[in-house]
Amino acid sequence: MSPPLGPPLLIANPSAGGGREGVLPRLTAALHARGLAHDVVVTDGRGHATELARAAVVDDGRRYVVAVGGDGTVQEVVNGLVDAGTGAVRGDDPVLGVVAGGTGCDFVRTFGLDRAPEVMADHLLGEQTLPIDxxxxxxxxxxxxxxxxxxxxxxxxxxxxxxxxxxxxxxxxxxxxxxxxxxxxxxxxxxxxxxxxxxxxxxxxxxxxxxxxxxxxxxxxxxxxxxxxxxxxxxxxxxxxxxxxxxxxxxxxxxxxxxxxxxxxxxxxxxxxxxxxxxxxxxxxxxxxxxxxxxxxxxxxxxxxxxxx
The missing domain is CATH 2.60.200.40 (Tumour Suppressor Smad4)
Incomplete structure (x- = not known):
């Protein structure tokens, strides 16, 4: 099954929420159980999430990118989806998803999205979005x-x-x-x-x-x-x-x-x-x-x- 926004690309901090027993394995298991088509790439160092997000929307034509990790991972993904210098969005109207993990992900608390990965798997299925600053x-x-x-x-x-x-x-x-x-x-x-x-x-x-x-x-x-x-x-x-x-x-x-x-x-x-x-x-x-x-x-x-x- 593909969600309305297309298959999401999960850009994941491998240590988010405890590594092997943490957020990413629980999230992917929940997505598989729901039959949701998705892809996963794992970061290997500082700045890598920015590179991956930029390549996803510019080179691969993706529209749906999900940051799996803490606030630092979200920040890196954001800098890949939007050009900081010009303020222009890269790609074709990309959508940012966030699944909280790591030592902290306070950004999503404002939206009530600081939820378990199994709950967030259901959120990733829908089409509701909010334009943000x-x-x-x-x-x-x-x-x-x-x-x-x-x-x-x-x-x-x-x-x-x-x-x-x-x-x-x-x-x-x-x-x-x-x-x-x-x-x-x-x-x-x-x-x-x-x-x-x-x-x-x-x-x-x-x-x-x-x-x-x-x-x-x-x-x-x-x-x-x-x-x-x-x-x-x-x-x-x-x-x-x-x-x-x-x-x-x-x-x-x-x-x-x-x-x-x-x-x-x-x-x-x-x-x-x-x-x-x-x-x-x-x-x-x-x-x-x-x-x-x-x-x-x-x-x-x-x-x-x-x-x-």
């Missing part, structure tokens, strides 16, 4: 050259970027414990810095520890950092955090419920663009991947890609 950031890449990258969910500049950078240097065998250790380690190392944030409403410079640029609502394994973000309204939810990193850590119970926006050390805007610059370069991460450093400029590609619901 993607974030785009222009910044200084890790090698010091200009870089343009797309992201699907949430970006940070400052303390959050430093947490991700530190976590990525820790052994992956630690699993989610890497992030817990990095949160504590970054609290000790990071200091607030005078930061200039420019949004549609104007420009403000003040000492900050973190700037959040959100397209989706959740990050950090279910923290509702941006409860007012809608990934289809052509607006970022932007937040600046003026407290010290320890204050961000203490706000974790509020972040879980999305009640932190009433804090006196948090400012919030809805904006189509964001520019961040600081007295010292800040690490920028998006969707759990370190992208580079400030100065950084963010804009939105409005409803540029269809998401399978």
């Amino acid at each position: 993607l974030g785009r950031v222009r910044l200084v890449g890790p090698d010091g050259t200009p870089r343009t990258v797309l992201f699907a969910n949430v970006a940070e500049a400052g303390y959050g970027g430093s947490v991700t950078a530190l976590a990525n240097r820790l052994p992956r065998r630690l699993g989610t414990a890497r992030y817990a250790a990095a949160i504590v380690g970054a609290v000790v190392r990071f200091r607030r810095v005078d930061t200039t944030v420019t949004v549609d409403q104007g420009t403000r410079t003040e000492p900050l520890c973190n700037v959040v640029v959100a397209n989706g609502q959740f990050f950090g394994g279910g923290l509702q950092v941006a409860p007012r973000a809608l990934p289809y309204d052509d607006l970022f939810n932007v937040q600046s955090w003026g407290g010290a990193p320890i204050d961000v850590l203490r706000a974790a119970p509020q972040l879980r419920k999305g009640t932190h926006l009433g804090r006196s050390d948090v400012r919030e805007w809805q904006s189509t663009r964001v520019e961040v610059a600081a007295d010292r370069p800040l690490v920028v991460e998006a969707d759990g991947e370190v992208l580079g450093r400030t100065p950084a400029s963010f804009d939105l590609l409005h409803r540029v890609l269809r998401l399978k619901l």
